[in-house]
Amino acid sequence: MVVSNREPYSHEYEGRKIKCFKAIGGLVTALDSVLQSTGGTWIAYGSGDADKDVVDKNDIVRMPVNNPRYNLKRIWLTKEEENDFYYGYSNQALWPLCHIVYRQPLFNVSHYNTYLNVNKKFAAAVLDIAGKEKSFVWTQDYQMCLVAKFIKEANPGIITALFWHIPWPNPEVFRICPQKIEIMEGLLSNDLLGFHIHYHCHRFLEACEQEIEAKIQWEEMSVTYKGHTTLVRPFPISIDTQNVASQANLHFVKNEIDNLPDEIDPPYEILAVGVDRIDYTKGIVEKLYAIDRFLEKYPQYQGRFVFFQQGALSRLHIKYYKEYIDRIQALTEEINWKYRCGKWYPIVLNNRRTEYYRQLALYRAADICIVSSLHDGMNLVSKEFVASNTDFKGMLILSKFTGASRELKEAILINPYDIENFADSIKEAIELSQDEKTSRVKKMQETIEENNVYKWAGKFIENLAKL
Numbered sequence: 001m002v003v004s005n006r007e008p009y010s011h012e013y014e015g016r017k018i019k020c021f022k023a024i025g026g027l028v029t030a031l032d033s034v035l036q037s038t039g040g041t042w043i044a045y046g047s048g049d050a051d052k053d054v055v056d057k058n059d060i061v062r063m064p065v066n067n068p069r070y071n072l073k074r075i076w077l078t079k080e081e082e083n084d085f086y087y088g089y090s091n092q093a094l095w096p097l098c099h100i101v102y103r104q105p106l107f108n109v110s111h112y113n114t115y116l117n118v119n120k121k122f123a124a125a126v127l128d129i130a131g132k133e134k135s136f137v138w139t140q141d142y143q144m145c146l147v148a149k150f151i152k153e154a155n156p157g158i159i160t161a162l163f164w165h166i167p168w169p170n171p172e173v174f175r176i177c178p179q180k181i182e183i184m185e186g187l188l189s190n191d192l193l194g195f196h197i198h199y200h201c202h203r204f205l206e207a208c209e210q211e212i213e214a215k216i217q218w219e220e221m222s223v224t225y226k227g228h229t230t231l232v233r234p235f236p237i238s239i240d241t242q243n244v245a246s247q248a249n250l251h252f253v254k255n256e257i258d259n260l261p262d263e264i265d266p267p268y269e270i271l272a273v274g275v276d277r278i279d280y281t282k283g284i285v286e287k288l289y290a291i292d293r294f295l296e297k298y299p300q301y302q303g304r305f306v307f308f309q310q311g312a313l314s315r316l317h318i319k320y321y322k323e324y325i326d327r328i329q330a331l332t333e334e335i336n337w338k339y340r341c342g343k344w345y346p347i348v349l350n351n352r353r354t355e356y357y358r359q360l361a362l363y364r365a366a367d368i369c370i371v372s373s374l375h376d377g378m379n380l381v382s383k384e385f386v387a388s389n390t391d392f393k394g395m396l397i398l399s400k401f402t403g404a405s406r407e408l409k410e411a412i413l414i415n416p417y418d419i420e421n422f423a424d425s426i427k428e429a430i431e432l433s434q435d436e437k438t439s440r441v442k443k444m445q446e447t448i449e450e451n452n453v454y455k456w457a458g459k460f461i462e463n464l465a466k467l
Helices: 026-038 079-098 109-130 147-154 180-187 198-211 241-248 251-263 284-297 319-339 356-365 381-388 419-431 434-450 453-465
Strands: 009-014 017-022 041-045 060-063 070-075 136-140 159-163 192-195 215-217 222-225 228-234 270-277 305-312 347-350 368-371 395-399 412-414
Touching: 026 070, 026 453, 041 109, 070 109, 079 109, 109 136, 109 147, 136 147, 136 453, 147 159, 147 180, 159 453, 180 198, 192 198, 192 453, 198 215, 198 222, 198 228, 228 453, 241 356, 241 381, 241 434, 251 356, 270 284, 270 356, 270 381, 284 305, 284 319, 284 419, 305 356, 319 347, 356 381, 368 381, 368 419, 381 395, 381 434, 395 419, 395 434, 412 419
Parallel strands: 041 070, 136 159, 159 192, 192 228, 270 305, 270 368, 305 347, 368 395, 395 412
Antiparallel strands: 009 017, 060 070, 215 222, 222 228
16 A cells, blocks of 8 residues: 555546546656555545545545556545645645755744644554554655554554655754654654665764754664664665657657647747646745846847746645745746747746646757755656656756756756856857767666666565565
């Protein structure tokens, strides 16, 4: 069983018709591929406005729609639960706590109490399916910190693991969390705890050493707390490389590539793309500053270069996210006004939800893909871009502050806070010779093919089997 807040697919009304959408993000990209191969059940919050209309009496629907391979069991939350659990404690406390982007967390005890109760609700859904049988439950991410604790209290025989998809903060940062002990006790109820990279594992072990009375085994990377041992391991998450590459070469993706010049309003010779959920950790504002500086510093690219930002809106109930979206919009308008000449302007924003095949078309058509996260656990957009780049047309510009930068070393690596160097890196990516580009992309493709999503899942399960 997989347990997460975000569902892999949502059903929503478009007029009177119900349409199924695949969620955007690293968690879904990775785990949907695994469950389609293994079968099983995915338990998640049903967020689509048509979700209740397609499930059976047990709140289950088979997914994916066109080729059902596993059960999606949906959990229903009230508006208050969604607000306090998701928009409150998860994304105004834990999210800024774990990302070093200098955004102060908001700790509200009412939000935490709802977070606790919603975690109990997810645990109850697991127990309804598992009963007293021995099962393997794989919970996902920072919204599910306490689920394993409630599962183990009811059925100690269930093997539980959690993969933490975002960075783990250093101990000095983590110690400000008023619920730090409860969070750590919940996480240490798991038999296996996974992070993207060694660095995050070490920071978690340091936090355990400083905050609780536990036995830390540094060599074997484990924590024994109240008689229970939790293994702590790095598992760099990845994608289904071959599947992405094959989808990127489908005829309707190629048709979409041909149609892009008509769909992107300003004319261009050089197309740069960004594909991000709109979030202050993704460095979208810094990306816009860098493009402004690039066009200012290298005016020969004015009238030739267009940047297309595909950005899924998220967390609009949080005031800071609304303000961030307004800031992106205002900055885009300012830069476009500054450089506009006839029909040409440099930046196009698209916040509409888009089909996955169109995202692949953007990757294929792009001369540059820019990933400028200020802090990111991994970032799978970078890997999807590399995998879909089957003709070696495009080059990746990648933030050093992503987990992916540890693997994709042939990308042009940037510090997104260094706007001057960032601007120079855009020029470097454009002017890279085709031979150099091909060589770099091939090496990155070999890396992600060798460490694909199945190897990620396999290593995780292999470590569990040793318990």
